[in-house]
Amino acid sequence: MLWSRELRLSDNTFEASVTAIDLQQLYKTYPRRPAPALAGLSLTVEPHTLLALLGPSGSGKSTILKLIAGIERVDSGDIRLDGRSVLSVPTHRRGAVLMFQKAYLFPFLSVAENIAFGLRAQGVGRSTIQAEVARMLALVGLPGIEQRRPGQLSGGEQQRVALARALVTRPRVLLLDEPLSSLDLAVRQTLQSAVLQIQRELGITTILVTHDRAEALAMADRVALIDHGSLVAHDAPRRLYERPPTRRAARQMGVETFLYGEVRGNLLQSKLGPLGVHERPQSGAWATYAIRPEHVRLMPHPAPNTVAARVDARIYRGSWTEVALDAKGVKLQAHAPLPCVAAVGDHVYAQLPAEHLFPIEDDDLQERTA
Amino acid sequence: MQRLDTGYEQLPTRTARSCSSTVVRLALRAGLYALVIGPIAVLALYAGSSGWFFPEVLPASWSFDPIARQLASPRTREALATSLGVAGAVTLLALLIGLPAARTLGLRRFRGRSLALLLLLLPNLVPLIATGMGLNILFLHLGLAGNALGVILVHLVSALPYAILALLGVFARYDEGYEQQALTLGANPLRVFWHVMLPLAGPGIVVAALFAFLVSWSQYVLTLLIGGGRVITLPMLLFAAVSGGNPATIAALALIFAVPPLVALALTAHALVEGTAPVGQHV
Numbered sequence: 001m002l003w004s005r006e007l008r009l010s011d012n013t014f015e016a017s018v019t020a021i022d023l024q025q026l027y028k029t030y031p032r033r034p035a036p037a038l039a040g041l042s043l044t045v046e047p048h049t050l051l052a053l054l055g056p057s058g059s060g061k062s063t064i065l066k067l068i069a070g071i072e073r074v075d076s077g078d079i080r081l082d083g084r085s086v087l088s089v090p091t092h093r094r095g096a097v098l099m100f101q102k103a104y105l106f107p108f109l110s111v112a113e114n115i116a117f118g119l120r121a122q123g124v125g126r127s128t129i130q131a132e133v134a135r136m137l138a139l140v141g142l143p144g145i146e147q148r149r150p151g152q153l154s155g156g157e158q159q160r161v162a163l164a165r166a167l168v169t170r171p172r173v174l175l176l177d178e179p180l181s182s183l184d185l186a187v188r189q190t191l192q193s194a195v196l197q198i199q200r201e202l203g204i205t206t207i208l209v210t211h212d213r214a215e216a217l218a219m220a221d222r223v224a225l226i227d228h229g230s231l232v233a234h235d236a237p238r239r240l241y242e243r244p245p246t247r248r249a250a251r252q253m254g255v256e257t258f259l260y261g262e263v264r265g266n267l268l269q270s271k272l273g274p275l276g277v278h279e280r281p282q283s284g285a286w287a288t289y290a291i292r293p294e295h296v297r298l299m300p301h302p303a304p305n306t307v308a309a310r311v312d313a314r315i316y317r318g319s320w321t322e323v324a325l326d327a328k329g330v331k332l333q334a335h336a337p338l339p340c341v342a343a344v345g346d347h348v349y350a351q352l353p354a355e356h357l358f359p360i361e362d363d364d365l366q367e368r369t370a
Numbered sequence: 371m372q373r374l375d376t377g378y379e380q381l382p383t384r385t386a387r388s389c390s391s392t393v394v395r396l397a398l399r400a401g402l403y404a405l406v407i408g409p410i411a412v413l414a415l416y417a418g419s420s421g422w423f424f425p426e427v428l429p430a431s432w433s434f435d436p437i438a439r440q441l442a443s444p445r446t447r448e449a450l451a452t453s454l455g456v457a458g459a460v461t462l463l464a465l466l467i468g469l470p471a472a473r474t475l476g477l478r479r480f481r482g483r484s485l486a487l488l489l490l491l492l493p494n495l496v497p498l499i500a501t502g503m504g505l506n507i508l509f510l511h512l513g514l515a516g517n518a519l520g521v522i523l524v525h526l527v528s529a530l531p532y533a534i535l536a537l538l539g540v541f542a543r544y545d546e547g548y549e550q551q552a553l554t555l556g557a558n559p560l561r562v563f564w565h566v567m568l569p570l571a572g573p574g575i576v577v578a579a580l581f582a583f584l585v586s587w588s589q590y591v592l593t594l595l596i597g598g599g600r601v602i603t604l605p606m607l608l609f610a611a612v613s614g615g616n617p618a619t620i621a622a623l624a625l626i627f628a629v630p631p632l633v634a635l636a637l638t639a640h641a642l643v644e645g646t647a648p649v650g651q652h653v
Contacts, residue, residue, distance in 0.1 A: 090558075093556070095556075096554060098551065102545075108572075118556045
């Protein structure tokens with residue numbers, strides 16, 4: 001709230017830009033590419049929220065941002081900001097500012113002139129511009145560097161200036177196309193929280209494209225999983241992480257353990273024998289169940305809901321050890337807490353706690369092996 | 371300090387080697403300067419004296435009469451104005467056509483791109499006099515022979531490939547992201563052109579303009595062929611003077627001819643250097 005009061009300009013305020021984004025049945029195919037970049041994608045972003053688009057490279061995430069900004073044209077479908085279609089509005093009047101992986105600071109302008117670029121285009125007066133530039137630089141944590149040249153700044157500083165340059169125009173929508181992905185981890189995490197704090201305080205509706213699951217979970221109000229140009233799942237980060245609805249969503253959320261079987265009462269009958277489950281499938285008796293790797297427990301002896309397994313591989317990750325298991329041909333993934341004593345080839349018992357086994361919709365039937 | 375017997379002492383010492391290489395470098399540099407400045411200096415000596423005869427090392431008496439006489443002559447003034455006008459028009463047209471052409475060729479991949487590039491460069495790949503003959507016939511039919519417009523167009527045929535090549539260097543490593551960024555920040559396309567594309571492509575544009583100007587400025591054959599002796603540019607006066615045989619007149623005209631390109635070169639030296647640096651990388 002503090003910032004939005006400080007950022008108020010003469011007559012226009014940040015509060016005025018309460019913008020909802022509504023994407024309807026977007027189709028987009030690039031010339032000389034056989035597969036469509038977007039195949040009928042629909043998605044809604046609530047005002048003031050930050051939506052993360054998460055997906056592998058080439059999944060169509062960036063295309064969504066380019067279409068909203070108007071840099072690319074849609075083949076069919078509609079884009080609405082606050083309920084009004086913007087397809088016929090040219091890029092420079094859409095009020096949707098894009099930030100790319102590269103900061104794109106104009107090398108022939110100083111930091112101050114870079115930030116002033118959008119305001120000059122709007123015809124804002126010189127004194128207002130000067131004050132706004134100083135305020136924005138303070139907001140992104142780089143006060144007093146007005147006269148520097150982009151080439152004199154570090155990668156992180158360049159992205160901060162790019163953020164200031166984007167925010168100063170008071171965009172209706174902020175579109176972030178992996179702006180932090182080229183920075184090293186420490187700078188990235190600092191900037192993640194800076195961007196998040198500013199986004200929260202200004203309340204700008206924001207879409208963040210990322211292929212970094214941790215970044216999406218840490219920053220977003222909602223996460224949309226994108227793959228092959230369509231929406232796989234769309235939910236709050238925690239629900240998506242703990243209960244991904246489909247096999248593809250689960251894989252994108254790092255789940256690698258799937259069991260197919262028949263549910264009778266509270267027992268799942270699969271290749272691995274009966275296992276207790278708490279949740280029943282939505283329909284029918286046959287269903288695929290999944291479990292997150294951190295919920296699979298390794299034990300030296302049998303216990304309730306355990307299966308015998310052999311350790312196939314282990315990767316030391318610092319605060320946990322990633323263990324790949326084989327149980328009668330079924331692949332299991334476990335994240336064992338620090339002291340993991342099992343070695344490759346060892347026979348162990350993997351406990352799949354009933355409360356952590358959850359049914360998923362199997363949207364990738366070729367993958368149904370177990 | 372104790373010396374280790376490593377065998378390195380047998381090699382020429384560092385200072386001796388760098389000394390000899392310094393001498394070579396200085397000699398090369400002096401030679402290069404002499405090659406560039408020498409001819410112009412000789413011209414200046416001829417044009418700046420009332421007479422320079424063997425065995426004088428330098429002219430006995432100095433005077434700027436030959437140059438003053440040429441600058442006062444209406445014929446020379448007219449030719450100078452024609453040359454400047456034609457070269458200026460050629461430069462402008464070469465940029466107007468070359469900029470969109472080079473941008474498209476540099477940024478887009480389309481069917482027939484190589485063919486388009488080849489056709490644009492073709493006029494300079496075949497001997498100019500051959501192209502000129504064909505154009506002469508064509509221009510006679512079109513009524514463009516014997517007037518300034520025809521001369522400008524025929525110069526453009528020769529200048530455009532150079533301008534496009536210079537601009538292609540810019541757009542081959544041009545990042546359109548800057549323009550997209552400017553658009554999303556609210557700048558309209560015209561503003562993007564003036565405030566983003568021109569500054570980014572600036573050095574290349576200056577180089578292209580310089581090439582186009584120089585090609586037109588030093589053109590003789592095509593001017594004669596298409597102009598038919600009715601469009602008199604400086605090179606035509608110069609050739610006439612050469613057959614006349616007065617060294618002072620020749621030198622004065624040659625100096626007047628050489629100065630504008632040298633001024634243009636001096637003004638654009640910075641851009642010439644910058645034009646070879648990657649776009650968006652200069653600090």
